[in-house]
Amino acid sequence: MLRFSAATVVLLSLATPTLAAAADPTAEQLLKRYDQVMSPRTFDGLLVMIAHRQDDTTRTYKFRALKSQDDKIRTWFFEPAAAKGQEMLRVEDNMWVYMPNLKRALRLASRESFQGGDFNNGDVLRVNYVADYNAKLIPAEDDKLWLLDLTAKSKEAAYDHIKLWMSKDKQQPAKAEYYAASGKMLRSAKFEDVKSFHGLERPAHMTMRNELATKRYTEMMWLDLKLDLDVPAQKFVVDDLGR
Amino acid sequence: MRLLAATFRLLGFFLWLCAGSASAQESLDDLDASKKADSGKKVTAEVNGYVDNRFQYAFINPNTSLISTANQPSLQEILEGNIQLKLSFGSRAFVYSDVSLIYQNGWLFYDRDGMGGRTKIDDHDVATLRPFVAPSELYVSVSPKPWLNVLLGKKRIIWGSGFAFNPTDLINPAKDPTDPNFQRAGQWVARIELPFEKFTVSTLFAPQVLYQQNGLPFAMMKYPDYPLADGTKPADDAYHYLLAARLYLLLFNTDINLFYFFSNKYNDTFENASRFGASFSRYFFTDYELHVEALGQVGSGKTYPNHLCANGGACSLQTALAATKLQDGNLYPRVLVGGRTQFRDESTLSVEYYYQSDGYSALEFEDYLRLLSRAQMAGLTSAAQPMGGSSGAVPQRFTFDPLRRHYLILSYNKPKIRDDFAIGATLIAGLADLSGTISPSASWNAKEWLTLSLYGFVPIRGIPVGTVSVNDVSYSEYSLLPMDFRFLFEARAYY
Numbered sequence: 055m056l057r058f059s060a061a062t063v064v065l066l067s068l069a070t071p072t073l074a075a076a077a078d079p080t081a082e083q084l085l086k087r088y089d090q091v092m093s094p095r096t097f098d099g100l101l102v103m104i105a106h107r108q109d110d111t112t113r114t115y116k117f118r119a120l121k122s123q124d125d126k127i128r129t130w131f132f133e134p135a136a137a138k139g140q141e142m143l144r145v146e147d148n149m150w151v152y153m154p155n156l157k158r159a160l161r162l163a164s165r166e167s168f169q170g171g172d173f174n175n176g177d178v179l180r181v182n183y184v185a186d187y188n189a190k191l192i193p194a195e196d197d198k199l200w201l202l203d204l205t206a207k208s209k210e211a212a213y214d215h216i217k218l219w220m221s222k223d224k225q226q227p228a229k230a231e232y233y234a235a236s237g238k239m240l241r242s243a244k245f246e247d248v249k250s251f252h253g254l255e256r257p258a259h260m261t262m263r264n265e266l267a268t269k270r271y272t273e274m275m276w277l278d279l280k281l282d283l284d285v286p287a288q289k290f291v292v293d294d295l296g297r
Numbered sequence: 298m299r300l301l302a303a304t305f306r307l308l309g310f311f312l313w314l315c316a317g318s319a320s321a322q323e324s325l326d327d328l329d330a331s332k333k334a335d336s337g338k339k340v341t342a343e344v345n346g347y348v349d350n351r352f353q354y355a356f357i358n359p360n361t362s363l364i365s366t367a368n369q370p371s372l373q374e375i376l377e378g379n380i381q382l383k384l385s386f387g388s389r390a391f392v393y394s395d396v397s398l399i400y401q402n403g404w405l406f407y408d409r410d411g412m413g414g415r416t417k418i419d420d421h422d423v424a425t426l427r428p429f430v431a432p433s434e435l436y437v438s439v440s441p442k443p444w445l446n447v448l449l450g451k452k453r454i455i456w457g458s459g460f461a462f463n464p465t466d467l468i469n470p471a472k473d474p475t476d477p478n479f480q481r482a483g484q485w486v487a488r489i490e491l492p493f494e495k496f497t498v499s500t501l502f503a504p505q506v507l508y509q510q511n512g513l514p515f516a517m518m519k520y521p522d523y524p525l526a527d528g529t530k531p532a533d534d535a536y537h538y539l540l541a542a543r544l545y546l547l548l549f550n551t552d553i554n555l556f557y558f559f560s561n562k563y564n565d566t567f568e569n570a571s572r573f574g575a576s577f578s579r580y581f582f583t584d585y586e587l588h589v590e591a592l593g594q595v596g597s598g599k600t601y602p603n604h605l606c607a608n609g610g611a612c613s614l615q616t617a618l619a620a621t622k623l624q625d626g627n628l629y630p631r632v633l634v635g636g637r638t639q640f641r642d643e644s645t646l647s648v649e650y651y652y653q654s655d656g657y658s659a660l661e662f663e664d665y666l667r668l669l670s671r672a673q674m675a676g677l678t679s680a681a682q683p684m685g686g687s688s689g690a691v692p693q694r695f696t697f698d699p700l701r702r703h704y705l706i707l708s709y710n711k712p713k714i715r716d717d718f719a720i721g722a723t724l725i726a727g728l729a730d731l732s733g734t735i736s737p738s739a740s741w742n743a744k745e746w747l748t749l750s751l752y753g754f755v756p757i758r759g760i761p762v763g764t765v766s767v768n769d770v771s772y773s774e775y776s777l778l779p780m781d782f783r784f785l786f787e788a789r790a791y792y
Contacts (some may be wrong), residue, residue, distance in 0.1 A: 100325050107716040113745055118325070134745040135791035138345045141383070147550050148580075154381075157434075157453040157481060160460070161552070164583050166639045170712060209583040278324040286443035287494040292552070293545060294492060297391075297438060297447070 176212025370403025732759030
């Protein structure tokens with residue numbers, strides 16, 4: 055009986071992608087897929103962020119991001135030298151930044167700029183679209199893409215309104231537009247260079263363009279990503295910052 | 298020559314360490330090399346720091362102050378080399394040091410000319426303007442279990458939620474509210490901390506440093522029984538220490554801290570005294586941070602002027618200014634309430650109101666000024682010393698040491714005026730007489746590793762309504778500052 059049940063489960067799980075491919079995914083399924091790809095439940099990542107500024111110069115940041123459960127994430131900055139030692143922590147709706155010069159942590163808001171670049175803190179530390187947004191599918195001009203219209207469930211979400219395009223073939227994010235409550239577009243993003251990180255396929259390169267200062271944009275590259283980690287809860291405690 | 302050679306050898310060692318830590322980290326495995334040390338095979342080092350040069354000009358005005366300006370230089374140069382070294386022994390233990398080597402000097406001194414003006418006096422040696430070493434932090438941290446951390450050494454530990462000022466900070470050297478990044482020095486402590494997911498328990502023991510040389514202590518907690526070589530006699534035979542316990546809670550998206558302090562002659566005159574504190578910090582309406590920090594104490598360690606003495610009666614140096622409210626049994630709360638927000642243009646505004654119930658009343662402030670005036674006429678005032686140097690902390694540009702009861706601190710910072718340019722200003726206002734200081738600043742991140750900053754510092758003398766007259770001269774709290782303005786140019790290169 056036990057053997058039969060296991061075989062059934064295996065057969066069903068093999069059949070699931072075929073069934074899924076046959077039917078269009080719902081908005082909720084695509085949103086869940088976005089979260090799985092862009093912010094797996096636990097991960098340890100090494101990232102580089104390059105901020106391109108109005109005067110055509112760049113600023114490069116290298117940092118590590120460690121995530122546990124759906125709502126805990128911590129970052130450590132290694133470069134540039136002026137930012138070395140800085141750390142950021144998000145636990146549920148709370149965010150802190152540890153400033154080595156102040157020797158202490160300060161609270162942060164989700165919508166504040168992430169290291170002065172074109173991402174905001176929520177873009178990096180709060181990727182949980184299922185929890186933060188209501189989604190509906192709307193017609194896309196490009197028939198290779200799904201278009202999701204996202205509306206913030208609460209003011210804690212990074213944006214009031216997002217348009218998110220996802221590819222139909224691999225269900226990967228392709229591009230996005232981020233809006234203020236007034237309807238003004240604040241930023242736009244492109245997701246490129248889909249790679250496999252220890253079995254997880256996801257874009258390794260993301261470009262966020264500031265639509266209010268059009269010469270400014272910021273690239274985020276994932277150099278490495280590990281999944282399914284067991285991290286002690288104490289790594290996500292404000293008193294651990296700076297240790 | 299020997300010193301020079303030793304310096305170069307030290308520099309070479311740190312450059313070697315830097316080279317090691319600067320090697321490319323292209324994967325998480327590169328970063329996790331330190332974990333191999335769990336098997337005892339490897340110790341990893343991380344080095345960073347900065348070289349900082351500050352050049353300052355102050356227009357010294359001896360007539361605005363009742364304290365002699367003979368040791369206040371108009372021109373001051375401070376060159377600081379900072380090294381932050383972290384040696385990790387696996388993932389559970391590390392040694393950290395944050396040490397600055399500081400060369401400083403001052404020139405162009407002025408004092409009163411006796412006719413309401415100022416006169417230049419000869420350049421001379423000022424003890425607190427000599428070069429020194431500032432070991433801001435130097436400690437070992439061990440976490441044998443995820444829920445247990447033991448720390449021993451010198452560390453700056455700040456628990457309260459205040460931004461420019463922390464009334465519950467009884468431990469550290471005061472910071473400069475016009476530049477909260479500036480003061481990095483901590484105190485010698487032994488701390489045990491138990492961090493959990495939603496709360497942390499910390500206990501701390503801090504012996505007071507009583508004597509130190511070049512930032513390194515050579516008498517802690519109790520004065521030695523013998524006098525120092527320079528003739529300094531032991532001040533007392535008491536034990537000078539502080540015990541602290543703190544409970545941190547993350548409740549309803551709010552940082553809550555509860556503190557208990559027990560101290561004996563630790564940085565003040567309280568003996569075997571208990572004090573309590575609390576702090577709160579939370580974001581409201583998404584973008585508005587609100588914080589409250591409070592300290593409750595029975596009695597006050599502040600010194601108060603003797604009214605009779607201030608007004609011409611007989612008095613002695615011991616009773617003229619004394620901690621007369623130390624054991625009066627009254628509760629003297631100190632409370633800071635503040636908020637912070639970032640606007641759409643990324644500028645940040647911080648507003649804080651500070652109340653200390655043991656601050657001087659108008660009469661006490663007037664008596665204080667009269668006492669200073671009497672001391673000045675009797676030739677008893679000591680020349681004001683620039684802060685820092687002997688305390689093992691970096692020299693302070695400004696220390697918030699409020700005399701009266703109500704204060705407002707406003708800080709505004711606007712980054713990206715153009716890509717790398719930022720401007721800011723900090724206003725500290727005494728609300729009793731509307732005197733204060735305003736400190737505008739402009740900075741330019743010329744390179745990823747180089748920041749150039751220009752700071753101004755202007756005392757606001759106050760309005761006639763709140764000022765106090767002594768000998769027909771009106772004074773406010775911040776009119777006592779012995780300068781009309783000051784500006785400072787700073788270049789900081791990170792490595």
